[in-house]
Amino acid sequence: MNYTKQIQDIAAKLFAEGKIDVFVGYRLNGFDDNQVPVLITDPQDVCKLVFTDKSVFNLVNYLKTDHTRRKRVGLVVKGCDSRSLNLMLTESQVKRENLYVVGICCEGVVDDAGQKMQNCTECVVPDAVVYDELLGTSGRDGSGRDGSGRDGSGRDGSQTHPYTVNVDIAALAEKPLTERTAYFEEVFENCIRCNACRHSCPLCYCAKCCIDQETATLYNGANTTSAAFHALMTWSLHLAGRCVDCRNCEKACPSHLPLHLLHKQNESVIYENFQEHLAGVIPDDRGAFYKYSLKDPDDFIM
Amino acid sequence: METEVKDQLVSIEKPELVAPPNWEPVIMGILCNWCSYAGSDLTGTSRIQYPPNIRIIRVPCSSRVDPWFLIKSLQTTADGVLVSGCHPGDCHYITGNYFARRRFLVTKKLLNFVGFHENRIQFSWVSAAEGPKFAKVVNKVTEDIKKLGPLHLYKKENFDKK
Numbered sequence: 001m002n003y004t005k006q007i008q009d010i011a012a013k014l015f016a017e018g019k020i021d022v023f024v025g026y027r028l029n030g031f032d033d034n035q036v037p038v039l040i041t042d043p044q045d046v047c048k049l050v051f052t053d054k055s056v057f058n059l060v061n062y063l064k065t066d067h068t069r070r071k072r073v074g075l076v077v078k079g080c081d082s083r084s085l086n087l088m089l090t091e092s093q094v095k096r097e098n099l100y101v102v103g104i105c106c107e108g109v110v111d112d113a114g115q116k117m118q119n120c121t122e123c124v125v126p127d128a129v130v131y132d133e134l135l136g137t138s139g140r141d142g143s144g145r146d147g148s149g150r151d152g153s154g155r156d157g158s159q160t161h162p163y164t165v166n167v168d169i170a171a172l173a174e175k176p177l178t179e180r181t182a183y184f185e186e187v188f189e190n191c192i193r194c195n196a197c198r199h200s201c202p203l204c205y206c207a208k209c210c211i212d213q214e215t216a217t218l219y220n221g222a223n224t225t226s227a228a229f230h231a232l233m234t235w236s237l238h239l240a241g242r243c244v245d246c247r248n249c250e251k252a253c254p255s256h257l258p259l260h261l262l263h264k265q266n267e268s269v270i271y272e273n274f275q276e277h278l279a280g281v282i283p284d285d286r287g288a289f290y291k292y293s294l295k296d297p298d299d300f301i302m
Numbered sequence: 303m304e305t306e307v308k309d310q311l312v313s314i315e316k317p318e319l320v321a322p323p324n325w326e327p328v329i330m331g332i333l334c335n336w337c338s339y340a341g342s343d344l345t346g347t348s349r350i351q352y353p354p355n356i357r358i359i360r361v362p363c364s365s366r367v368d369p370w371f372l373i374k375s376l377q378t379t380a381d382g383v384l385v386s387g388c389h390p391g392d393c394h395y396i397t398g399n400y401f402a403r404r405r406f407l408v409t410k411k412l413l414n415f416v417g418f419h420e421n422r423i424q425f426s427w428v429s430a431a432e433g434p435k436f437a438k439v440v441n442k443v444t445e446d447i448k449k450l451g452p453l454h455l456y457k458k459e460n461f462d463k464k
Contacts (some may be wrong), residue, residue, distance in 0.1 A: 057401035173415070179454065181315045181417030188456070210370075218374055218458055226456040228375055233412070236367045240408050251360040262412065274404060289408075298390065300407060302427035302439050 001107045003051040003135045007076060010102055011132060014074050021099055022068055024059045024079040024207050032113065037276035039067050051076060056109045056117070058248040060202040061083045063094050072098050078106040080246040081117070082128035083280030086276035087242055089130070092282050103128025105136030119204040119245045121258070124166065129281055141188050163271050166264040190255045191228035193221070196261055198235060200252035210234065241270055241288035242279050250270040273297050306427065313451040314419050318420045320419040324441045327447040330375040331356040331440070337429045344433035352437040353444040363387065367459035369409040369428035372423060376413070377458050382447040386439070389427040399427075408432045415453060421446040 013025045027038040027048040035054050039062065058081045062068055077085055082103055088094050105127045108120030120126075122165050128134060172180060198204045198211075219227035229293045236243075236259075243263040250255060252260050269279040270288045274296060279287050311321040333339040339360045345352060347349045358381075361367060364387025372383050385406065393399045418419045421460050424446070 032371055054396065087451060099415055177419060178317065179314060180415065184416040185455075215464065226458055229416075229456040230373060230377060233373050233416070234370055237409060237412065240412075262416075265415045267409050273407055289401070289404055291314065292397065292404060294390070294400070294402050297407065298403070300425065302405070302424065302442070 001051075001052045001105075001136070003104060004049065006135050007051050007102060008046050008049050011046045011074060012043060014100055015046065019072065021071040021073040022073055023049070024062045024068065024073060026055045026057070026059075026076070037062060051104070053108065053110050056111070056251055058084060058200075058246040060088060061200060061248060063088060063099075063203070064280075065232055070098075072100070074100040074102065074108025076102045076104060077128050077131070078104045078109070079128055080106075080244050081125060081127045081202075082130045083125065083244040083278070084246060086130050086280040086283060087203055087244070087287070090280075090286055091203075098126070101128070101131045101133075103134045105134065107136075110137065117247065118167075119247050120129075122166065125278060125281055130283075162276050162288045166260070167269050168258065168261055169264050169268055172261065185225065187257055187261075188228045188232065189225045191225075191232065191257060192255055193223045193228055193231060194254060195231075196252040196254065197232075197249035197257075200248040201239070201300070202246075203239060203244075204235070215226055232259070232262065236266060239263060240266040241276070241290075243267065244280050252274055311448075313448075313452050315417055319452070319454050321451050325452060327355050327377050327381040327444065327452070328342050328442060328449060329356045329379040329440075331358040332361055332371060332375075332383065332385045333358055333428075334366075334394075334399075335360055335362050335390060336385040337388035338364075338426075338436065340430035341386075341428040341432050341436045344430065345436045348433045350417050350433060350437045352440040353461050355444050355447075356440050363393065363395050363398040363402075365393075365402040365405075366393070366404075367402060369405055372409055372413070376418065376422065376453060377456055381450070381453040382424065384426065384439070384442060384443050386428050386436075387428045389429055393427060413415050418453075419450050421450060422453065 003049060004026055007025060014020045014023065021041065023040040024037055025040065026035040027052055029036045033054055035050060037057050037059055038048060059075050060077065060081050063073065089096055093144065108116045111117050198209060212218055219230055245263065247260055267277060274288050276288045311325065313319045333342060342358060356459060364385060367385050375383050385404060388394065389401045410420065410423045413423055424443050428436045428439060
């Protein structure tokens with residue numbers, strides 16, 4: 001998967017036509033073959049852009065910054081990134097007419113060790129669902145998307161794609177309660193409360209996070225195990241039904257916490273009980289907590 | 303009380319921690335204004351006894367209950383939480399409890415996943431006419447949580463004193 005040339009051409013063309021003010025892409029970090037995001041405003045810098053299977057980060061996150069807000073932006077999105085972009089559009093955080101989206105038919109990205117990332121091996125929507133221009137061969141399953149989120153037959157993603165429970169969730173759910181308790185106590189103990197997970201998440205766009213509010217939260221920025229529990233639980237519940245599994249939070253976490261466990265757990269519960277998954281595949285779908293069904297399970301309530 | 307003569311009551315999540323003698327659980331009861339709060343009022347005016355372990359908070363609707371409330375309760379004094387609202391279809395705000403129901407399930411499963419016993423977080427539908435049912439619910443929740451022992455997970459004071 002190497003779209004470096006195409007992306008450079010597209011960016012140069014967009015700058016020449018005056019369609020964009022800034023282009024968000026990836027560049028080499030200058031030390032090794034790993035990549036970092038780059039915001040390009042000068043057409044001469046277009047040659048810096050690259051795209052390979054090391055392009056791991058979710059660039060939709062950069063639509064939150066002042067460098068891109070109220071500007072015309074070109075950006076590169078993979079399948080998972082495009083779903084978060086779809087959610088940001090639905091939640092009125094960005095305007096579609098200000099964006100020029102280069103969609104990628106993603107074949108999976110690799111981590112530092114060269115292994116394919118876990119979310120990519122489980123990925124069921126590898127192609128971008130929102131785009132102005134699509135690079136690569138569309139449709140691993142041959143469904144052929146038209147950019148509206150629905151495939152050629154008009155069905156949405158949740159119908160066409162089967163759901164499999166994440167392997168880590170399945171393994172942990174079988175363990176007895178005390179083992180799970182001990183496991184997660186270690187996880188929360190290792191959290192240093194840097195809030196990188198929150199800042200790296202494209203869907204955490206609030207100007208003032210509730211965790212930072214001095215009177216509303218219990219902890220006021222303390223760095224303890226219980227404060228980490230408080231912050232991470234709140235964070236994962238705010239993302240329940242919206243998380244697109246791009247794993248930007250895990251890539252950003254300096255303590256390498258298995259943050260995907262919290263999101264995948266919520267996702268599996270939502271799928272098993274409300275038959276919904278793949279947030280952001282359908283346009284204008286705001287996630288499981290914004291709707292209800294009379295048939296929702298009631299048996300856990302006395 | 304039979305629980306006191308038992309040899310030792312331990313916290314179910316942390317079996318190495320023993321409850322102090324004569325330990326009584328604290329239960330946070332979050333009740334909706336229109337049904338469950340009126341139901342608990344009826345329990346009192348009908349002179350039906352229920353355990354005093356429950357501390358009641360009144361909210362306008364069960365959909366007002368942010369999952370954050372449950373996390374905060376469990377991290378401070380509570381050993382368990384009971385959230386109660388109108389029966390499905392009876393919500394004063396028409397659909398509030400349908401939205402709440404989804405959030406409750408996900409919150410309960412997530413807290414169970416990270417190590418809380420599932421009986422620590424309980425939900426019920428109690429209408430304004432169901433005084434005896436409210437007493438029954440509180441009795442059951444109190445009994446359940448007495449079996450689980452005190453909650454020692456992620457408590458605010460345990461860590462902040464360090």
